[in-house]
Amino acid sequence: MAPTRKNLLGLGAWTLLMALTPHLLTNDYYVSTLIIGFFNAIIVVGLNMLMGYAGQISLGHGAFYGLGAYVSGILAATYGVPVEAAGLIAIIATGLIAWGIGIPTLKLSGHYLAMATLGFGVIVSIVFNEAVETTGGPSGLTGIPRLTLFGITMESDLSYYYVTGLALTLVMALSLNLIQSRLGRALRALHTSERAAEAVGVDIARYKLFVFVLSAVFAALAGVLYAHYLGFAAPSSFGFHFSVTLLVMVVLGGMASVWGAVAGALFLTALPEFLRAFENIETVLFGGILILGMMFLPSGLAGGTAKLTRALLGRFRVGARRV
Amino acid sequence: MDLGSLLQYLITGVTVGATYGLTGLGFTIIFNTTGIINFAQGEFVMLGGMLGVAAHAAGVPLPLAVLLAVAAATLAGALMERTFIRPVAKASAVNLIIITIGASILIRGVVMLIFGKDTFALPHFSGMEPIRFLGAAMLPQSLWVLGITLLLLLGLKSFFSRTMWGRGMLACSYDPKAAALMGINVSRMAMASFMISAAVGAAGGVILAPITLTAYDVGILLGLKGFAACILGGLGNPFGAAAGGIILGVLESFGAGLLSSAYKDAITFVILLLLLFVRPTGLFGKGSGERV
Amino acid sequence: MSSLLAMRGVTVRFGGVVALAEVDLDVALGSITSIIGPNGAGKTTLLGVASGMVQAAAGAVSFLDRDVSAAPAHARGAAGMVRTFQNLEVFSNMTVLENVMTGCHRHVGYGVVDCLLRTGRFRREERRCREHALKRLDFVGLADKAESRAGDLPYGLQRRMEIARAIAADPTLLLLDEPAAGLNTRETQALGELITAIRESQGVTIVLVEHDMDLVMRISDAVMVLKEGRNLAVGPPEAVQKDPEVIKAYLGEDDED
Numbered sequence: 001m002a003p004t005r006k007n008l009l010g011l012g013a014w015t016l017l018m019a020l021t022p023h024l025l026t027n028d029y030y031v032s033t034l035i036i037g038f039f040n041a042i043i044v045v046g047l048n049m050l051m052g053y054a055g056q057i058s059l060g061h062g063a064f065y066g067l068g069a070y071v072s073g074i075l076a077a078t079y080g081v082p083v084e085a086a087g088l089i090a091i092i093a094t095g096l097i098a099w100g101i102g103i104p105t106l107k108l109s110g111h112y113l114a115m116a117t118l119g120f121g122v123i124v125s126i127v128f129n130e131a132v133e134t135t136g137g138p139s140g141l142t143g144i145p146r147l148t149l150f151g152i153t154m155e156s157d158l159s160y161y162y163v164t165g166l167a168l169t170l171v172m173a174l175s176l177n178l179i180q181s182r183l184g185r186a187l188r189a190l191h192t193s194e195r196a197a198e199a200v201g202v203d204i205a206r207y208k209l210f211v212f213v214l215s216a217v218f219a220a221l222a223g224v225l226y227a228h229y230l231g232f233a234a235p236s237s238f239g240f241h242f243s244v245t246l247l248v249m250v251v252l253g254g255m256a257s258v259w260g261a262v263a264g265a266l267f268l269t270a271l272p273e274f275l276r277a278f279e280n281i282e283t284v285l286f287g288g289i290l291i292l293g294m295m296f297l298p299s300g301l302a303g304g305t306a307k308l309t310r311a312l313l314g315r316f317r318v319g320a321r322r323v
Numbered sequence: 324m325d326l327g328s329l330l331q332y333l334i335t336g337v338t339v340g341a342t343y344g345l346t347g348l349g350f351t352i353i354f355n356t357t358g359i360i361n362f363a364q365g366e367f368v369m370l371g372g373m374l375g376v377a378a379h380a381a382g383v384p385l386p387l388a389v390l391l392a393v394a395a396a397t398l399a400g401a402l403m404e405r406t407f408i409r410p411v412a413k414a415s416a417v418n419l420i421i422i423t424i425g426a427s428i429l430i431r432g433v434v435m436l437i438f439g440k441d442t443f444a445l446p447h448f449s450g451m452e453p454i455r456f457l458g459a460a461m462l463p464q465s466l467w468v469l470g471i472t473l474l475l476l477l478g479l480k481s482f483f484s485r486t487m488w489g490r491g492m493l494a495c496s497y498d499p500k501a502a503a504l505m506g507i508n509v510s511r512m513a514m515a516s517f518m519i520s521a522a523v524g525a526a527g528g529v530i531l532a533p534i535t536l537t538a539y540d541v542g543i544l545l546g547l548k549g550f551a552a553c554i555l556g557g558l559g560n561p562f563g564a565a566a567g568g569i570i571l572g573v574l575e576s577f578g579a580g581l582l583s584s585a586y587k588d589a590i591t592f593v594i595l596l597l598l599l600f601v602r603p604t605g606l607f608g609k610g611s612g613e614r615v
Numbered sequence: 616m617s618s619l620l621a622m623r624g625v626t627v628r629f630g631g632v633v634a635l636a637e638v639d640l641d642v643a644l645g646s647i648t649s650i651i652g653p654n655g656a657g658k659t660t661l662l663g664v665a666s667g668m669v670q671a672a673a674g675a676v677s678f679l680d681r682d683v684s685a686a687p688a689h690a691r692g693a694a695g696m697v698r699t700f701q702n703l704e705v706f707s708n709m710t711v712l713e714n715v716m717t718g719c720h721r722h723v724g725y726g727v728v729d730c731l732l733r734t735g736r737f738r739r740e741e742r743r744c745r746e747h748a749l750k751r752l753d754f755v756g757l758a759d760k761a762e763s764r765a766g767d768l769p770y771g772l773q774r775r776m777e778i779a780r781a782i783a784a785d786p787t788l789l790l791l792d793e794p795a796a797g798l799n800t801r802e803t804q805a806l807g808e809l810i811t812a813i814r815e816s817q818g819v820t821i822v823l824v825e826h827d828m829d830l831v832m833r834i835s836d837a838v839m840v841l842k843e844g845r846n847l848a849v850g851p852p853e854a855v856q857k858d859p860e861v862i863k864a865y866l867g868e869d870d871e872d
Contacts, residue, residue: 181730196704201692201721287429
């Protein structure tokens with residue numbers, strides 16, 4: 001694994017920041033918020049590949065997150081499968097489901113694709129709710145064992161933080177690699193013109209399916225980590241509402257930017273925690289921030305930061321020239 | 324399964340479906356004029372019901388309360404377009420979707436702040452004595468729902484085909500630039516589309532509120548069903564949306580009655596998905612006879 | 616070997632309208648074959664059928680002596696039949712170089728795992744692809760624009776970039792759909808030279824759909840005339856120019872230049 005020099009630098013800085021952060025935080029609660037933020041970031045990096053790069057919308061990714069969590073949780077809690085195996089099976093199973101769903105669904109485009117993925121998400125969510133004997137129904141699946149890797153159980157939040165952070169870093173590195181390749185170019189190409197992509201030999205159906213399955217696999221990975229962290233999975237965490245939140249994270253973070261995806265996920269995970277202090281008006285504030293964010297940062301946090309950097313650098317250069 | 328129960332499912336389905344259809348119609352009107360999928364459409368429906376309840380609770384006579392609710396929601400639609408949509412009219416489609424999602428959260432938050440999280444009921448417009456025939460029973464309110472839905476549909480049809488405003492809005496949907504060149508005020512049309520959508524949605528919400536009760540968060544599910552209705556009918560076709568809503572309602576009602584009430588929504592969505600796989604642009608959508 | 620591309624009895628209907636009726640086309644290996652005809656004659660549609668983007672109601676297409684009638688568009692692209700578009704289809708969100716590198720798609724030899732892990736093979740192939748793309752950009756005279764955003768290029772240069780993208784695929788057959796549309800006289804002149812150069816230096820067979828008669832007559836080996844979706848005439852440019860049917864078809868058309 002060897003990302004480009006620029007990406008390597010970025011990933012290095014990110015890893016350092018990620019590693020140091022828990023030691024700078026005064027409250028353990030923040031660590032657990034960050035862990036949840038990392039789960040979301042893993043999903044959003046994948047979803048951004050699908051939406052930001054390949055231009056295919058999904059309003060059903062909460063379902064893949066849920067499938068990862070439930071399949072792994074049920075295997076481990078109900079059937080006593082070792083956690084590592086349960087997680088792996090869950091990720092593969094979710095990938096296969098995404099593959100099966102993706103074949104007919106990705107033939108649709110635009111709002112029809114949005115509807116179909118939304119419908120899939122709703123169906124899965126209903127199954128989580130109603131298959132009470134398997135899933136525990138609306139009150140949730142309990143007794144999911146903590147994550148164990150190579151015989152070591154990740155008991156402390158700090159160890160879990162590092163495992164999740166590492167998983168996120170890996171997902172980011174893979175995604176960055178993918179974008180600057182034949183595959184990444186094919187995805188971006190079919191985003192703007194499917195016909196022109198086909199004309200140079202890009203099998204667009206296959207590439208759409210590939211990125212759809214990849215993003216589902218990332219979501220399932222996050223789901224597995226989630227289930228074995230909280231020890232609990234409830235349908236409400238994976239429903240339509242969460243799928244929409246993921247979409248918002250992608251767009252507010254910045255379409256077609258891996259860094260933006262991470263920023264968007266962490267920002268929108270932390271925001272409600274900060275707003276909790278405002279009690280009753282937290283929902284109103286959340287909605288308002290979304291609207292204002294989109295109105296004033298149309299290309300998201302990533303685009304806004306890039307613009308700001310350019311402006312600062314520009315000023316710096318002008319200043320330097322004057323001197 | 325006797326005829327009476329079947330008829331009963333049909334009545335229930337059509338009644339609920341009418342509201343889905345009105346919600347879908349709201350989506351279609353805004354989409355046709357501005358190209359935006361308004362995720363806050365369900366909140367307009369919720370506003371209709373909640374504001375109706377509030378006005379009635381404040382002592383306003385029922386018919387007036389209904390009208391007041393629709394008028395207030397219309398105002399909310401105008402306000403939303405003015406403050407959130409117009410300043411960023413040139414934003415990309417997905418950005419506008421996020422803005423409407425933000426608006427829906429905002430509206431829901433405000434309503435929750437004012438009215439709390441309780442469920443409310445609006446009195447039936449003309450009593451609760453069911454009308455019985457052929458072994459089925461029908462609430463008078465169902466007749467109100469169907470009648471008002473039908474009136475709204477006919478009214479909108481003549482509005483879009485006969486009036487200058489209606490035609491102007493249609494022109495915007497075909498080609499906003501050309502419409503602007505023809506002297507049509509595109510941004511005023513956009514505001515009108517939000518107002519009409521809000522009015523139609525709120526009307527649907529307030530007439531259904533006596534049957535299904537209402538709360539600050541009913542808009543989420545109604546919005547979802549409304550979106551499904553207009554996709555099922557073929558996005559951009561107002562009568563497709565209305566028909567789609569009724570089909571959806573009937574499917575749901577029969578699914579609940581004949582198969583499983585727990586899985587009724589799942590059944591509906593499975594059918595919707597299968598249908599989309601066969602007809603990728605909905606039942607009455609334009610085929611993709613695109614020329615290369 | 617017979618023709619590189621052979622189309623037999625191609626019929627296309629759009630709704631009730633017959634766009635093409637039993638059209639035949641033969642493109643000899645190494646030739647520049649032009650398709651001309653009045654507006655609405657079905658030229659672009661014929662190109663669409665050849666490239667697999669328009670569904671024919673009847674007829675057969677064979678390419679490299681293989682029947683490709685049922686092959687999807689991307690498979691024909693991958694087999695070496697690459698086209699450009701009348702209305703530019705530029706990947707506007709990518710740089711010029713990335714656009715052209717996308718053209719290399721069919722001959723970049725690494726898989727998903729190589730991409731994800733950036734293996735040695737990935738880097739070797741990626742370097743080769745990059746150099747190849749730069750060469751093609753240089754060939755069309757756009758080397759200095761490699762890092763510009765494709766959407767920012769002026770129209771004429773976007774046309775050139777699209778050609779660079781197509782020839783980056785190292786096609787056997789290149790289908791050009793009205794490449795001179797929107798270009799001025801000088802640009803059209805240069806385009807003619809470019810098309811000839813592509814054939815000479817890379818041995819690519821070319822099919823050209825074009826309105827500009829000067830361009831067509833100057834560079835074509837064979838010209839096929841379509842009228843109202845039917846074959847009207849076919850032959851060397853001089854012969855076609857003298858064909859009374861063709862003259863009649865064109866004189867009857869007054870919106871042509």
